Amino acid sequence: MLTWTDEITQESSGSLNPAAKRATALFLALVSDRALHLARVLEPGLARTLELARTLSHTCTPKFLYDSDSQPTHAAMLTRALAIALTQSLPSRPMGKALAKTFTQTFTDELAQLQAFPENALGVLVTRLKDLKIQAPDFRQSATVHQEFHSRIYQTWCHSLKLDPTWISFSKEETRKLDRYLYANWLTVRCKQAAVRVSSQTWPRIEERMLRI
DSSP, X not given: OHHHXXXXXXXXXXXXXXXXXXXXXXXXXXXXXXXXXXXXXXXGGGHHHHHHHXXXXXXXXXXXXXXXXXXXXXXXXXXXXXXXXXXXXXXXXXXXHHHHHHHHHHHHHHHHHHTOSOHHHHHHHHHHHHHHHHTOOOTTSOHHHHHHHHHHHHHHHHHHTTOOGGGXXXXXXXXXHHHXXXXXXXXXXXXXXXXXXXXXXXHHHHXXXXXXX
């Protein structure tokens, strides 16, 4: 995953520092609170967009996307921020549909403005997701139909961002290790912010190594 976050953000043209770009990519791949906290402390301007993504990811996750431990399945973890929001027919009331549409468009627009990914990769992803959006099933259709639709979005997301699905299939122990690693990075940034003096040469070298192998 760390190799992917480094490679997928290498050619992006945005003004975010490289570590913040990598943290953003990791968050969007895993919908991880630890990755969100790290991205936010590295670049406070990311807070609005990533918080919106997290809100979308917790808004209306269908029960069939949860496993026996009441945790989102690995496929859902990757796509719930956008896939569920794109299924705008899920809310049964017109106001719910309008709100979902507004949130989704806002998130997509702001993600593009961040330029954490190369423009061509994000452009392909957005175009393909818009094509799928037209085919979104009605909320009255069966859970199986919705599950298949989410699977298609998941595959589209992975293919567009060159992300191998097996890379996010973490065991519980691997998830705990990643959380501890991200927390250590977050703590490093907070210590730097609290320090009275940090060498202008030292910190960039530390930041450059964050979320990289």
